[in-house]
Amino acid sequence: MATSKILLLLLLNQCIVFIGSSRQLKNTNINIDNTFNVINFGAIGDGQKDDSKMFKHAWDAACDSSAPSPTFLVPRGKTYLLQPLTFNGKHCNSNNITLQIDGRIIAPTKPSAWDCETNCNHWIGFENFDGLHVQGSGTINGQGDKWWKLSCKDNEKGFMIGHSKNVDIKGLTFEDSPQMHIAFESSTLIHATELTIRAPGHSPNTDGIHIQRSTNVSIDNSTIQTGDDCISIGNESKYINISNIECGPGHGISIGSLGIMGKTEEVEFVHVRNVTFHGTTNGVRIKTWQGGHGHARNIKFEDMTSYSSTRPIVIDQYYCPHKQCKNQTSAVEISNIAYENINGTSHKEIAVQLSCSESVPCKNITMKDINLIYEKHKDKTSSYCLNARGLRNGRVHPSVSCLQQEDSF
Ligand SMILES: *[C@@H]1O[C@H](CO)[C@@H](O)[C@H](O)[C@H]1NC(C)=O
Ligand SMILES: *[C@@H]1O[C@H](CO)[C@@H](O)[C@H](O)[C@H]1NC(C)=O
Ligand SMILES: *[C@@H]1O[C@H](CO)[C@@H](O)[C@H](O)[C@H]1NC(C)=O
Ligand SMILES: *[C@@H]1O[C@H](CO)[C@@H](O)[C@H](O)[C@H]1NC(C)=O
Ligand SMILES: *[C@@H]1O[C@H](CO)[C@@H](O)[C@H](O)[C@H]1NC(C)=O
Ligand SMILES: *[C@@H]1O[C@H](CO)[C@@H](O)[C@H](O)[C@H]1NC(C)=O
Ligand SMILES: *[C@@H]1O[C@H](CO)[C@@H](O)[C@H](O)[C@H]1NC(C)=O
Ligand SMILES: *[C@@H]1O[C@H](CO)[C@@H](O)[C@H](O)[C@H]1NC(C)=O
Ligand SMILES: *[C@@H]1O[C@H](CO)[C@@H](O)[C@H](O)[C@H]1NC(C)=O
Numbered sequence: 352m353a354t355s356k357i358l359l360l361l362l363l364n365q366c367i368v369f370i371g372s373s374r375q376l377k378n379t380n381i382n383i384d385n386t387f388n389v390i391n392f393g394a395i396g397d398g399q400k401d402d403s404k405m406f407k408h409a410w411d412a413a414c415d416s417s418a419p420s421p422t423f424l425v426p427r428g429k430t431y432l433l434q435p436l437t438f439n440g441k442h443c444n445s446n447n448i449t450l451q452i453d454g455r456i457i458a459p460t461k462p463s464a465w466d467c468e469t470n471c472n473h474w475i476g477f478e479n480f481d482g483l484h485v486q487g488s489g490t491i492n493g494q495g496d497k498w499w500k501l502s503c504k505d506n507e508k509g510f511m512i513g514h515s516k517n518v519d520i521k522g523l524t525f526e527d528s529p530q531m532h533i534a535f536e537s538s539t540l541i542h543a544t545e546l547t548i549r550a551p552g553h554s555p556n557t558d559g560i561h562i563q564r565s566t567n568v569s570i571d572n573s574t575i576q577t578g579d580d581c582i583s584i585g586n587e588s589k590y591i592n593i594s595n596i597e598c599g600p601g602h603g604i605s606i607g608s609l610g611i612m613g614k615t616e617e618v619e620f621v622h623v624r625n626v627t628f629h630g631t632t633n634g635v636r637i638k639t640w641q642g643g644h645g646h647a648r649n650i651k652f653e654d655m656t657s658y659s660s661t662r663p664i665v666i667d668q669y670y671c672p673h674k675q676c677k678n679q680t681s682a683v684e685i686s687n688i689a690y691e692n693i694n695g696t697s698h699k700e701i702a703v704q705l706s707c708s709e710s711v712p713c714k715n716i717t718m719k720d721i722n723l724i725y726e727k728h729k730d731k732t733s734s735y736c737l738n739a740r741g742l743r744n745g746r747v748h749p750s751v752s753c754l755q756q757e758d759s760f
Contacts, residue, residue, distance in 0.1 A: 385418035389425055396429025398457060403434040414443040421445055425489060427453035433475065434459065435467040440480035440515065447482045452489035452523060460494045462501060462529070473511035474529070480515035490524040498529035499554045499578075508534045508561075516540045526550065531558035532577070535565045546573040552600030552630075554578035559601065562588050571595045580605045581631070586616035586645075593622070599629030603660065605636045606650060608670045610643015610683040617645040625654045628695070634663035637688065638670040641708070642679035648686045657695030663723050664690060666716075666739065668708040682708035688741075691719045696726040703751055705739035716741030722748050 387409045390396065394405035406425075413423040425431060433456055440448065458474050459465055465474075474493055477483065493509045509528030512518055512535050519542040525532045532548050535541050543560065550557040559575035562568055563585040569592040575581040581598035583605045584591060598604065604623055609616040628634045635652045657663040668682055685707060702723035707713035716739050725732040736753035743754040 385416065385420065386422045386424050387413040387416070389423075389431070390429075394429075394431055396431050396454060398430035398432055398455075400432065401434055402431040403436055406431070406433060406436060410438055413448065414440070417444055419445060420447045420449065422449040422451050425450070425452045425454045425456065425487070427488065430455040430457055432457055432459065435465060435471065435474050435476075437473075437476040437478055439478050440483060441478070445482070446517075447484075448480070449484045449486065452485065452487040452491070455490045455492065458493045458529075460497060462498050471507070473508040473534070475509070476511040476513065477515060477518070478513050480512075481517055483515065483518045484521070485518070486521040486523065488522060490526060492526040493528035493532075495527040495529040495550065495554060495557065499557075510534070511536065512541065513537055518542075519544070521545050523547075524549070527554070528557055530556045531561045531579075533560045535560070535562045535568055537564045538568075539566045541565065541568045543568075543570045544572050546575075548573070548575045548577060548581075550577045552576070552578055558583050559598075561585065562591060564588065566590050569593070573597075575601060577601045583607070584618050584621060585609070586614075586618070588618050589620045591621045592624075593626070594624040596626045597629065598626055599631040599658075599660070601631050603628060603631045603633035603636055605633070605638060606647050607636075607638040607683075608640060609638070609647060610640045610645060612640070613642045613644070613681070615644040616683060618647045619649045621650045623650075623652045623655075626656075628655065628657045628660040628663065630658065630698070631660040632662070633665050634660045634693075635690070636662075636665040636667065637685060638665075638667045639683040639685070639708075640670050641668070641676055642681055643683045644681055646684040646686070648684070648688070650687070651689040651691070652693065653689070653691040655693040655695070657693070657697060657723065659696050659698045659726055661698045662701060662704055663693065663695065663697050664703040664721075666705045666707060666713060668713075669706055678709070680710045682711040684711050684714075685716075686714040688713070688715070689717045689719075690721060693720075694722045696724050697732070698726060700725050700728075700731050700733050701735050702732050702749055703734040705734075705736050705751070705753065707738035709738055712738040712740055714740050716754060717743070718747045718751060718754060719744040720746055721751075722746060724748075
């Protein structure tokens with residue numbers, strides 16, 4: 352009795368799986384062990400023919416599958432050319448879907464060859480997931496070279512996760528995105544680990560990972576070499592942990608920029624630990640525009656090593672990359688920022704720069720056990736301080752005179 356019930360259930364299950372994957376091109380041998388291999392849906396993987404449609408068919412089948420934990424598989428040994436593509440998790444049956452990417456995925460080489468009627472602001476997107484694992488030994492290459500030379504771009508993100516929760520990304524390599532490599536937007540409970548991100552140091556706006564309107568995000572055990580921020584954190588983001596990161600070349604780890612054009616923007620509860628900077632322009636940086644509102648607070652940077660970053664520690668409330676900004680009275684408030692156990696060399700004399708707003712000074716900035724040395728002339732290492740208040744403890748070199756020396760906090 353029990354056995355026949357199970358058998359019936361199994362049969363039903365198979366039936367549903369079969370109906371669910373009716374969009375597949377070949378219907379042989381596909382759903383054994385719940386794996387939806389793009390090759391079985393007609394993907395060629397020669398790096399020339401557009402495989403987007405076959406990926407979409409395989410995805411529809413995986414998403415419609417009644418398997419509790421379906422796997423969408425991009426097998427190794429082949430190169431798949433994809434046009435902009437969005438995976439939507441909204442109507443999937445499972446809340447534990449795996450995208451196993453072991454092959455190489457590339458974008459069209461020429462920007463004009465991108466085929467995107469509706470959504471051109473990312474290449475590969477994931478929307479509306481609750482329970483997604485994106486993992487594997489594969490490489491995702493945005494072929495950004497031609498994009499980097501264009502002056503007018505439309506914020507082309509390489510890999511975007513939006514409106515999702517419980518997502519982890521593990522093991523993959525991301526290369527040469529047109530602009531930012533990975534973006535987390537309006538998402539929560541995200542874990543990125545063991546990623547490799549690489550683009551040339553001269554490639555413009557190729558942030559490694561950008562976090563926006565997202566909470567409870569952790570990024571760890573990753574290597575990021577790029578032409579812009581290794582990691583950047585924008586508005587409405589909090590409870591962010593970043594640890595065990597090799598960063599550089601690149602612009603370091605940045606909070607902001609916040610408050611552009613008088614906007615209100617907020618970032619808080621960020622913990623950055625154990626990061627090594629290799630020849631980056633900044634190490635850890637908080638940047639805000641004049642005239643903004645909101646806050647950046649409760650942020651801790653600890654256990655860092657700088658090898659020749661231009662400025663290892665920066666707060667810049669006069670951020671203005673285009674050099675046409677007026678000083679204004681309002682500013683994003685910066686407070687409760689802790690720096691602890693930060694060593695290494697700087698490429699410029701000023702190893703620590705705290706440029707805070709005149710009208711809204713930085714409050715409760717604390718430094719403990721800092722030892723930074725100007726690589727060309729150790730005795731000339733210096734710091735710059737404007738409108739910053741707080742305490743320093745233990746050895747802080749270069750001395751940061753605006754912070755009061757304390758024996759303990
Ligand atoms: C989710 O799927 C993965 C991979 O298929 C599997 O190892 C894991 O046990 C599943 N988790 C749950 C909670 O079902
Ligand atoms: C961040 O780290 C803290 C302390 O280790 C931990 O309690 C918290 O859960 C972590 N948050 C995330 C999103 O990983
Ligand atoms: C996010 O992290 C905070 C602080 O660790 C915690 O209080 C909160 O419950 C977490 N949110 C979710 C959705 O887990
Ligand atoms: C990251 O690496 C550290 C040190 O090797 C290890 O202890 C930790 O478990 C790793 N974290 C993850 C999430 O893999
Ligand atoms: C610090 O990060 C490096 C990788 O950058 C890792 O090898 C090391 O184990 C980490 N140390 C700790 C204490 O987690
Ligand atoms: C930033 O986040 C705050 C708080 O959630 C919100 O009120 C504000 O409108 C956001 N600013 C922008 C520019 O989106
Ligand atoms: C910085 O140097 C001090 C003193 O040599 C050492 O104890 C500490 O571990 C170093 N910190 C890092 C992050 O390497
Ligand atoms: C804005 O104020 C800062 C700090 O007082 C000053 O260094 C800078 O020259 C001012 N910039 C302009 C454009 O007035
Ligand atoms: C200063 O900031 C630290 C976190 O860096 C926080 O623990 C402490 O309570 C703050 N002190 C005040 C007086 O706000």
